[in-house]
Amino acid sequence: MKLAVLLVLATIAFLILGFAFPVHQAATPGIVSGEALPGVGGSTNTPEAAVRSLLGDVQAHAWSHAYSLLANTNDVPEEAFVHDVNGNYGSLRTFSSLEGSRTRVLNQSGDQALVRADMHWSTAVGPIYDVKELKVVQQGGAWKIVWPLEKQPTVPPQVVPVNYLRWDVISRGPQDDWGTQNVDSPQVRIVSMNAVQNGSTLVIVGEVVNEDTVPAFVDINAILLGKNGQDLDQESSFDKIQHTLLPKQVSPYRIDFPGFNLGQVKSVRMDAKAMLVPASADPVIAVLDQHEQTNVLGRKVLSGNLLNESGRVVNIAQVLATYYDSNGKVIWVSDGYVDRALLPQTPEPFAVDMPDNTVGKVQSYRVTVSHYIREQS
Amino acid sequence: MRRILPAVCLAVCLMTAASLAAQDLQLPATIAAGSELTIPTSGSGAATFYLIGPSYLAKRQVQLGQEIHIQPREVRSAGRYTAVLRGGGSSQSGSFYVVAAKPASLSFLAHPSRIPVAQRDGVIGVAFVFDKWHNLVRRPETVDFRLAAKDAPPVAQSVRSRDGAAWILMTSAHKAGNAKFVAALDGIEETRVIQQVAADPCHLQIRAERNAKGVLVQTAPVRDCSGNPVSDGTVVTFTANGPQGLSTVDVPIKKDIAQAELQIPGPATISVASGVVMGNEVKVGGQQ
Numbered sequence: 016m017k018l019a020v021l022l023v024l025a026t027i028a029f030l031i032l033g034f035a036f037p038v039h040q041a042a043t044p045g046i047v048s049g050e051a052l053p054g055v056g057g058s059t060n061t062p063e064a065a066v067r068s069l070l071g072d073v074q075a076h077a078w079s080h081a082y083s084l085l086a087n088t089n090d091v092p093e094e095a096f097v098h099d100v101n102g103n104y105g106s107l108r109t110f111s112s113l114e115g116s117r118t119r120v121l122n123q124s125g126d127q128a129l130v131r132a133d134m135h136w137s138t139a140v141g142p143i144y145d146v147k148e149l150k151v152v153q154q155g156g157a158w159k160i161v162w163p164l165e166k167q168p169t170v171p172p173q174v175v176p177v178n179y180l181r182w183d184v185i186s187r188g189p190q191d192d193w194g195t196q197n198v199d200s201p202q203v204r205i206v207s208m209n210a211v212q213n214g215s216t217l218v219i220v221g222e223v224v225n226e227d228t229v230p231a232f233v234d235i236n237a238i239l240l241g242k243n244g245q246d247l248d249q250e251s252s253f254d255k256i257q258h259t260l261l262p263k264q265v266s267p268y269r270i271d272f273p274g275f276n277l278g279q280v281k282s283v284r285m286d287a288k289a290m291l292v293p294a295s296a297d298p299v300i301a302v303l304d305q306h307e308q309t310n311v312l313g314r315k316v317l318s319g320n321l322l323n324e325s326g327r328v329v330n331i332a333q334v335l336a337t338y339y340d341s342n343g344k345v346i347w348v349s350d351g352y353v354d355r356a357l358l359p360q361t362p363e364p365f366a367v368d369m370p371d372n373t374v375g376k377v378q379s380y381r382v383t384v385s386h387y388i389r390e391q392s
Numbered sequence: 393m394r395r396i397l398p399a400v401c402l403a404v405c406l407m408t409a410a411s412l413a414a415q416d417l418q419l420p421a422t423i424a425a426g427s428e429l430t431i432p433t434s435g436s437g438a439a440t441f442y443l444i445g446p447s448y449l450a451k452r453q454v455q456l457g458q459e460i461h462i463q464p465r466e467v468r469s470a471g472r473y474t475a476v477l478r479g480g481g482s483s484q485s486g487s488f489y490v491v492a493a494k495p496a497s498l499s500f501l502a503h504p505s506r507i508p509v510a511q512r513d514g515v516i517g518v519a520f521v522f523d524k525w526h527n528l529v530r531r532p533e534t535v536d537f538r539l540a541a542k543d544a545p546p547v548a549q550s551v552r553s554r555d556g557a558a559w560i561l562m563t564s565a566h567k568a569g570n571a572k573f574v575a576a577l578d579g580i581e582e583t584r585v586i587q588q589v590a591a592d593p594c595h596l597q598i599r600a601e602r603n604a605k606g607v608l609v610q611t612a613p614v615r616d617c618s619g620n621p622v623s624d625g626t627v628v629t630f631t632a633n634g635p636q637g638l639s640t641v642d643v644p645i646k647k648d649i650a651q652a653e654l655q656i657p658g659p660a661t662i663s664v665a666s667g668v669v670m671g672n673e674v675k676v677g678g679q680q
Contacts, residue, residue, distance in 0.1 A: 178646065179625075179644055179646065180624050180625035180646070182625070198505055198506075199503070199504045199505045199506055226667065228506065228590070228623040228626070229506070230625075261625060261626070261644060262625055262626040263593070263627050263628075263666045263667035264627040264642065264667075265629075265667065265668075296625050299652075300641075300642075301639065301640070301641035301652070301655075302639065302641065303639040303655060304636045304638075305638040305639065305640070306637035306638070319637060319638075380638070381640065
C-alpha cells in the first residue's frame with residue numbers, strides 16, 4: 016500500500032516537472048532540421064529573414080503571400096511559382112511538405128545578396144534534401160527574392176504511338192483440376208553479391224537479372240549467419256532495387272544491416288523471390304550525360320538527366336546507381352527519388368550521392384530508373 | 393486316478409471352449425477394388441455382419457448358412473478390410489486387402505511451363521497412375537512419355553512406374569515454340585503444353601547512324617545461339633560514352649529489333665548488352 020502511494024506521488028511529481036521544464040527535442044543527426052521558420056508574414060528586413068519568411072510561407076502553404084515576396088513577379092507567373100515549389104503532375108513533391116531548412120548568407124553587397132537555403136522535405140518515400148542559392152535584392156526598403164524559375168521546353172502537340180509490348184497474366188483458378196498446369200514463376204538469378212562495411216552498417220550489394228521471357232516482380236532477402244551457423248539478422252532490399260524487371264533486365268540491389276560488422280558474419284544466405292506480374296515495356300526512360308561532379312555542398316554526386324521518351328507523364332521516378340571497381344565488382348549501390356514529374360520528351364536533372372568510401376575506387380557506373388505512373392496503380 | 397481326473401476335466405473344458413471360440417471367416421487374401429466378393433458361412437440362425445474398411449463401414453443382418461455378398465461399391469477404396477460375423481453365440485472374423493484395379497487415369501505434372509531451348513534435362517514429367525476409384529496403382533505399369541514440338545521429331549521414352557509414380561527428365565528442343573508433352577498408358581493420355589522460348593541472345597550486333605536529332609542505334613535481328621528470334625519485350629541496353637558523359641537507355645525488342653535514338657551531340661562509343669550478354673561497339677563522330 017505504501018509502495019503504491021509512493022509511486023503515485025512520484026508520477027505526479029514527474030508530470031509537474033515535465034510541464035514546468037519541457038525539453039526541446041534535439042535535431043536528428045544528419046537531418047537538416049534547422050531554424051524554426053517564421054509563420055506567415057515574417058520579417059523581410061534582412062536578406063536571410065526574407066528567405067526564411069518565404070520558406071515559412073511555403074511551409075504554411077501560403078502561396079499568395081510567398082509570391083508577394085518575389086522580386087521578379089513580371090517574369091514568374093504565380094501559378095508557375097506554386098507549381099515549381101509545390102510540385103505538379105502528381106510528382107513526389109506534391110506528396111511532400113517542407114519539414115525544415117537552414118539559411119546562410121553567402122555574400123552581401125549593397126542592395127544584393129546571395130543566400131543559400133538547405134531545405135529538408137519530408138516525402139512519402141523518406142527525406143529529400145534540396146539546396147537553392149537564392150539571389151535576394153532590396154526593393155522599396157524590403158528584401159525580395161529573385162526566384163530562379165527554370166523555363167521548361169514546351170513539347171509541340173504530337174501523336175506518340177505506343178506499340179511496346181505489354182504482358183497480362185491469367186492464373187489457374189479454383190475451378191481447375193489438381194495437376195492442371197499453372198504458369199510458372201519467372202526465373203531470376205543473382206549474378207553478383209558483395210558485402211561492404213559502411214560505418215556501423217553491413218551492406219550487401221549486387222545485381223540480379225531476369226533470365227525469363229516474362230516480367231518479374233523481384234525482391235531480394237538476405238540472412239546473416241554467425242560463426243556457429245545461427246541466424247543473426249534478416250533484411251530485404253526494400254526499395255533499393257528495381258522491383259519490376261522486364262525480360263533480360265538487370266537491376267542492382269542493396270540490403271542494409273545496421274549495427275552489424277563483417278567480423279561477426281560467417282556467411283550470408285541470399286534468396287531472390289520472383290512473382291509473375293502484368294507489366295508494360297512503356298515508358299522508355301533514357302539516362303543522359305551521366306557524370307561525377309561535386310555539388311554546392313562539396314559532396315561527390317553522380318548526376319545527369321532523365322529523358323522520358325514516351326508520350327505520357329511519369330509521376331515519380333527513382334534512380335538507382337551501381338558503382339563498379341576496376342574488376343567489374345559492384346562496390347556500392349545508391350538511390351534517389353526525383354521529386355519532379357518526368358514530362359514527355361523533356362529532360363529532368365537528377366543527382367545521387369557517391370559515398371566517401373567509394374570515391375577513388377569507382378571505375379564505372381550504371382544508372383537504372385524505376386518509375387511510378389499514377390494511372391497504372 | 394484322483395490326480396489324473398482334474399487334469400482330464402480341465403483338458404475337456406479347454407477343448408470345448410476352443411471349439412466355441414471365434415473361427416476365421418473364409419476370405420481371399422486380396423481382391424481388386426470394385427470386385428464382387430462372397431463369403432460362405434456355416435451354422436443356422438440370424439447373425440450380424442460387420443465390414444470395416446478404409447473409407448467404408450457396414451453392418452447388416454444375415455442368415456448363417458447362407459453366403460454373404462459384398463457388393464462392388466463396398467470395396468472401392470484400396471486398403472485393409474476387416475469382416476466380423478457375430479451370431480449363434482460365436483464370433484468369426486477375418487481380414488483381406490483390396491488392391492487398386494486396372495489403371496483408368498493419369499495425373500500428370502509437367503515442369504516448367506516455360507523453358508529455354510536446348511536445356512539439357514530441363515523438362516520434368518511425373519505421372520501418377522490411378523484406377524477408376526482414384527486408388528493409386530502401385531504395381532509397375534509402363535508409362536510412355538512423348539515430347540513433340542512443331543517441325544521437330546518427337547522424343548519418346550517409356551518408364552516403368554514405381555509405387556504408382558513414373559518420372560522422366562527430357563531435354564528441350566532446339567526450336568522455339570509450344571511443345572506437347574504427353575504421358576500415355578493403355579489408351580489413357582494426358583497432355584501438357586511446354587512453352588519452349590528462345591535462350592539468351594547470341595552475337596548481338598548494332599549499327600549506329602547519326603541524324604539531325606542525335607544517333608539512331610539499331611540492333612540486327614536478335615537471335616539466340618540456335619537461331620530462334622528472341623522474344624519481343626526482351627530488354628536491350630544501349631550505352632553511349634562520350635565527352636559529355638555516359639548515356640544509357642533500356643529498350644525492349646520489337647519485331648526482333650531494338651532501336652533507340654540517343655541525343656548525343658559529340659563523338660561517342662556506343663555499345664549494347666542484353667542480360668549478361670554483351671555485343672559489339674560502334675564509334676560515331678560528332679555532329680557537323
